[in-house]
Amino acid sequence: MNGMRAAGALALGAVLLFLLGPFVVIALAGLSAGETLAFPPQGLSLRWVIAVFGMENFRASFWLSLQLGIGSTLLALLLGVPAAYGLARYKVPGREAIRTVLIAPLIVPGIIVGLALLRHAVIPLDLGVTWALTLAHTVLVVPYAVRVVTASLDNLRTDVEEAAVMLGATRLQSFFRIVLPNIRSGIIAAFILGFVTSFNQVPVSLFLTGPGITTLPIDMLTSMEFVYDPSIAALSALMALLSIAIVAVAERALGLSRYV
Amino acid sequence: MAPQQFGAGRAVFDDRRIGMALAAPAALFVALAFILPVAVLLSGGFQGVDGWTLARFAEFAEEPLYREVFWRTVKLGALVTLTSAVLGYATALAIVDAGPTWKGRWSGLVMLPLMISPVARTYAWIVLLGRTGFVNQVITGLGLSAEPLRLLFTETAVFIGLVQLFLPLMVLSLVSALENLPADVVPAARVLGARWPTVFFRVLLPLSREGLVIGGTLVFTGSVTAYITPAVLGGSKVLMLETLLYQRVSVASDFASASVIALILIVMSVVTHALLKRASSARKR
Numbered sequence: 001m002n003g004m005r006a007a008g009a010l011a012l013g014a015v016l017l018f019l020l021g022p023f024v025v026i027a028l029a030g031l032s033a034g035e036t037l038a039f040p041p042q043g044l045s046l047r048w049v050i051a052v053f054g055m056e057n058f059r060a061s062f063w064l065s066l067q068l069g070i071g072s073t074l075l076a077l078l079l080g081v082p083a084a085y086g087l088a089r090y091k092v093p094g095r096e097a098i099r100t101v102l103i104a105p106l107i108v109p110g111i112i113v114g115l116a117l118l119r120h121a122v123i124p125l126d127l128g129v130t131w132a133l134t135l136a137h138t139v140l141v142v143p144y145a146v147r148v149v150t151a152s153l154d155n156l157r158t159d160v161e162e163a164a165v166m167l168g169a170t171r172l173q174s175f176f177r178i179v180l181p182n183i184r185s186g187i188i189a190a191f192i193l194g195f196v197t198s199f200n201q202v203p204v205s206l207f208l209t210g211p212g213i214t215t216l217p218i219d220m221l222t223s224m225e226f227v228y229d230p231s232i233a234a235l236s237a238l239m240a241l242l243s244i245a246i247v248a249v250a251e252r253a254l255g256l257s258r259y260v
Numbered sequence: 261m262a263p264q265q266f267g268a269g270r271a272v273f274d275d276r277r278i279g280m281a282l283a284a285p286a287a288l289f290v291a292l293a294f295i296l297p298v299a300v301l302l303s304g305g306f307q308g309v310d311g312w313t314l315a316r317f318a319e320f321a322e323e324p325l326y327r328e329v330f331w332r333t334v335k336l337g338a339l340v341t342l343t344s345a346v347l348g349y350a351t352a353l354a355i356v357d358a359g360p361t362w363k364g365r366w367s368g369l370v371m372l373p374l375m376i377s378p379v380a381r382t383y384a385w386i387v388l389l390g391r392t393g394f395v396n397q398v399i400t401g402l403g404l405s406a407e408p409l410r411l412l413f414t415e416t417a418v419f420i421g422l423v424q425l426f427l428p429l430m431v432l433s434l435v436s437a438l439e440n441l442p443a444d445v446v447p448a449a450r451v452l453g454a455r456w457p458t459v460f461f462r463v464l465l466p467l468s469r470e471g472l473v474i475g476g477t478l479v480f481t482g483s484v485t486a487y488i489t490p491a492v493l494g495g496s497k498v499l500m501l502e503t504l505l506y507q508r509v510s511v512a513s514d515f516a517s518a519s520v521i522a523l524i525l526i527v528m529s530v531v532t533h534a535l536l537k538r539a540s541s542a543r544k545r
């Protein structure tokens with residue numbers, strides 16, 4: 001048994017090294033004091049991390065990604081929360097079918113969504129780049145919003161609402177005073193999940209970005225081809241840290257893993 | 261991570277119209293902003309000069325480059341899934357074997373990469389596999405080769421990148437499946453004289469089969485529909501279906517091929533998701 005234990009521990013260690021090692025590599029490469037991208041780095045310094053904040057193009061694309069993430073997730077929640085509630089608590093005909101429709105964007109590869117929207121919505125309707133991206137990202141996030149909030153609602157006992165209605169509360173009152181506070185952590189979890197999904201998204205946005213207007217991940221992707229200094233590595237490390245921090249906080253505060 | 265069977269809550273209120281009104285905006289939005297445009301895009305694959313035709317598909321299949329890309333995508337998908345299964349079982353078994361506190365910690369560590377943008381995750385391989393990258397430094401330093409090896413823009417590089425991207429999904433799915441096994445199954449088999457290979461292939465594997473199917477379909481779909489990893493690590497030398505699609509549209513405005521590729525991708529994705537649903541609902545029995 002000890003032999004197997006040792007083998008198992010070795011496997012675990014090797015796999016974790018394989019999965020997490022690249023982040024250490026990227027972080028160290030981004031902390032390089034040198035001029036070119038290298039690992040091991042030629043000395044450690046924060047110069048590139050600081051420099052990245054000053055790079056105009058990255059600042060602009062970061063800002064766009066941030067606004068896009070917040071905007072599209074809010075829209076998705078605005079659409080998704082009522083839908084989740086309506087489908088969970090009311091005997092709607094074709095409930096499963098509607099649910100499938102709402103979840104459908106998850107199954108289609110993002111690049112197809114982006115291309116389809118470009119050809120058959122953005123161009124015919126002459127939408128601006130920002131609107132196009134917002135539309136696409138909202139489509140992407142709605143399934144997450146619906147799924148997470150539905151999970152939340154499933155965990156909420158319905159007799160509390162029924163009791164409220166019996167005692168004279170209107171449905172609206174019952175929703176805002178009883179349901180909403182109780183699914184609040186679910187909604188926040190959906191927001192975080194949606195935001196992270198939108199922020200890191202590449203395929204959907206590929207066909208929809210315009211000259212000078214692009215998301216941060218795509219900006220990084222295109223820069224990779226001609227940038228040979230550690231700036232992208234520093235940026236990657238920062239983005240990774242941001243994502244980890246958001247999810248760690250969410251897990252601590254809300255138990256994010258319950259909803260996923 | 262097994263998809264939960266959601267929406268199992270009891271419908272409470274009888275007023276269907278309110279329910280429909282609440283769900284309408286979202287449903288309409290998804291229908292108009294997603295289903296309609298995608299359907300129109302896919303229909304483009306069936307359109308010829310005089311109307312409906314399958315000629316586009318025939319043309320696609322005749323082009324050697326497209327055939328090569330298709331089979332490469334399927335091949336890499338299968339290889340990544342197989343490798344993830346092997347590594348996944350080793351890792352999952354070690355995790356499940358650990359005590360309750362460590363199990364959560366190891367799982368958390370395995371899940372960590374999933375939170376990070378694929379762009380960052382893939383970029384690290386450029387640093388490691390480039391001509392002056394770490395791996396080549398070691399290889400030339402140790403004298404294993406006089407020249408730095410070309411490791412980037414190869415199928416191997418894409419393969420490695422994809423395994424790193426999707427292995428956590430397999431591990432988590434298997435951990436979930438193995439956790440639910442009764443604790444005395446393995447000791448019982450051992451007491452009855454089974455050796456480890458037998459224990460694995462005849463006890464653990466069959467019992468955790470659904471976790472394997474779920475993990476496998478997630479990994480396969482992900483690999484086959486990947487964009488960033490093939491784009492960064494494969495470039496135009498190692499095209500996969502999505503990078504081919506991007507190239508056809510952005511370079512040649514070849515929307516007919518784009519529609520065909522889109523259809524292939526969707527069919528693959530839908531079929532594997534249907535299998536996924538089968539496997540996870542079978543679990544409920």
